[in-house]
Amino acid sequence: MTSTLRRTPLHARHVELGARMVEFGGWDMPVFYTGINEEHRAVRARAGLFDVSHMGQLEVSGEGAEAYLQTQLSNDLGRLTEDGQAQYTLLTNDRGGIVDDLIVYRMSPLRFLLVVNAANTDADRRHLARDVPPGVELVDRSPEWGMLALQGPAAFEVLAGVWGRGDPPVDDLKPFHVVEATVGGVRCQVARTGYTGEVGVELLCAAEETERLFDALLLQRQHGVVPCGLGARDTLRLEVCYPLHGADIGPRTNAVEAGLGWVCALDVEGKEFRGADVLRRTRQAGPKRRLVAFRMLERGIPRAGLTLYHGDREVGTVTSGTLSPSLDEGIGLGYVAAASAAVGTALVLDVRGRRRDAEVAAKPLYQPQAKKES
Amino acid sequence: MAAEESYPDDLRYHREHDWVRLDGGEATFGITWYAQDALGEVVYFEPPAVGDRITADSPYGELESVKAVSDVIAPLSGEVTAVNDAVVETPDLVNSDPYGEGWLARVRLDDAEDAKSLLDAASYRTLLEEQ
Numbered sequence: 001m002t003s004t005l006r007r008t009p010l011h012a013r014h015v016e017l018g019a020r021m022v023e024f025g026g027w028d029m030p031v032f033y034t035g036i037n038e039e040h041r042a043v044r045a046r047a048g049l050f051d052v053s054h055m056g057q058l059e060v061s062g063e064g065a066e067a068y069l070q071t072q073l074s075n076d077l078g079r080l081t082e083d084g085q086a087q088y089t090l091l092t093n094d095r096g097g098i099v100d101d102l103i104v105y106r107m108s109p110l111r112f113l114l115v116v117n118a119a120n121t122d123a124d125r126r127h128l129a130r131d132v133p134p135g136v137e138l139v140d141r142s143p144e145w146g147m148l149a150l151q152g153p154a155a156f157e158v159l160a161g162v163w164g165r166g167d168p169p170v171d172d173l174k175p176f177h178v179v180e181a182t183v184g185g186v187r188c189q190v191a192r193t194g195y196t197g198e199v200g201v202e203l204l205c206a207a208e209e210t211e212r213l214f215d216a217l218l219l220q221r222q223h224g225v226v227p228c229g230l231g232a233r234d235t236l237r238l239e240v241c242y243p244l245h246g247a248d249i250g251p252r253t254n255a256v257e258a259g260l261g262w263v264c265a266l267d268v269e270g271k272e273f274r275g276a277d278v279l280r281r282t283r284q285a286g287p288k289r290r291l292v293a294f295r296m297l298e299r300g301i302p303r304a305g306l307t308l309y310h311g312d313r314e315v316g317t318v319t320s321g322t323l324s325p326s327l328d329e330g331i332g333l334g335y336v337a338a339a340s341a342a343v344g345t346a347l348v349l350d351v352r353g354r355r356r357d358a359e360v361a362a363k364p365l366y367q368p369q370a371k372k373e374s
Numbered sequence: 375m376a377a378e379e380s381y382p383d384d385l386r387y388h389r390e391h392d393w394v395r396l397d398g399g400e401a402t403f404g405i406t407w408y409a410q411d412a413l414g415e416v417v418y419f420e421p422p423a424v425g426d427r428i429t430a431d432s433p434y435g436e437l438e439s440v441k442a443v444s445d446v447i448a449p450l451s452g453e454v455t456a457v458n459d460a461v462v463e464t465p466d467l468v469n470s471d472p473y474g475e476g477w478l479a480r481v482r483l484d485d486a487e488d489a490k491s492l493l494d495a496a497s498y499r500t501l502l503e504e505q
Contacts, residue, residue: 020414032414035414036414036441037417037440231440234441235440300420301418304442321416322440352443
């Protein structure tokens with residue numbers, strides 16, 4: 001089956017570095033190089049470098065691009081008032097479900113870049129193409145781009161060491177902004193975004209230059225930067241409660257139930273997107289279930305699919321779980337009945353027949369130590 | 375942290391990647407280098423209780439890595455006389471020393487003669503090569 005898996009421009013590097021490779025969303029990706037826990041801790045303490053070239057890049061351009069995207073994306077694109085601003089948003093369906101969660105970048109008033117989940121790139125493109133109006137062009141740029149994520153409290157020290165002299169100062173880059181710069185001799189779009197909760201950036205470059213960029217950043221060893229796989233990416237995002245599409249959210253999960261109402265512009269005049277009416281009704285009536293974070297009070301590791309109880313009553317299902325490397329306790333995300341969703345609610349997790357105490361916990365489950373001034 | 379690949383000659387092996395160290399009517403159980411490598415960093419061990427009866431070819435405990443859960447299969451039948459609390463506390467001992475500090479349980483065997491059904495190191499290595 002491996003022959004059918006897609007490879008990023010860094011595939012040979014991963015193999016050279018001794019990575020353990022796994023299938024993820026149709027791609028052959030590194031799950032870890034030396035170990036998930038070690039890589040996780042490196043990101044929390046110093047810096048980690050992730051290959052995220054499998055992620056998709058869809059470009060929407062033309063006179064009507066903004067108006068069209070306003071009908072497809074949940075967040076208010078009108079809040080991106082300048083080029084180089086970015087926004088977390090959802091591509092929704094008519095039922096208020098989540099086709100994908102993504103970051104949209106305003107590259108120019110007439111050109112927007114959507115960075116989407118690898119496994120959803122084709123589905124997103126098809127979804128967007130259904131009623132794209134004349135004059136708006138939708139192009140899948142994924143094969144042209146490589147993408148890296150550099151994350152951790154030392155990320156900016158690593159970047160400073162390879163930052164182009166003629167470029168705007170690296171420290172001026174604000175959260176959810178993107179700037180063009182030369183990094184390690186490679187022309188990049190550098191965005192203050194990420195999936196770890198730490199300070200950091202994501203870098204887009206021409207696919208054929210990805211290896212050069214990766215090598216240049218890894219040479220900054222004095223700052224403790226290490227290559228990290230998807231395993232650590234998953235434990236890091238789970239500690240800060242970022243949902244994973246395909247696990248915690250999906251086309252059949254309501255955005256308000258998922259706790260993503262804050263990226264749904266339901267009260268902006270003139271803004272109407274797919275499923276907005278459904279989401280308004282959900283908000284009005286109150287969601288029947290909610291995506292909550294929880295932590296184990298006893299030994300045991302939550303896993304997707306396990307059942308959650310309040311006392312003897314079944315109240316929900318785990319959608320993601322792990323042993324938190326930072327907290328050294330079992331943590332998870334799951335949907336529970338609204339009545340059991342308040343922080344502090346006692347839960348019982350059925351771990352293959354063993355009942356273990358847990359409780360609903362505040363998000364994020366882990367607060368990164370070093371938040372860079374923005 | 376990870377141990378070098380090895381399959382000691384003084385142990386017997388079960389095809390579900392467990393090892394057995396025989397000591398008269400008792401035996402020590404653990405998982406092989408191959409099993410711990412396939413699992414990755416072990417972060418959790420759910421042991422049987424002392425006194426539990428365990429049955430050959432059936433699960434007697436669980437090991438979990440960051441990503442996956444795996445049943446531990448009993449290579450022989452008997453009664454648990456001890457479990458390795460050090461592995462409960464520090465699960466990655468299974469990775470760093472699978473045949474030593476990373477042992478999982480001590481068992482009083484129903485019939486030590488059953489061990490003849492297990493593989494020797496050479497046969498186990500052959501099994502791995504075939505996989």
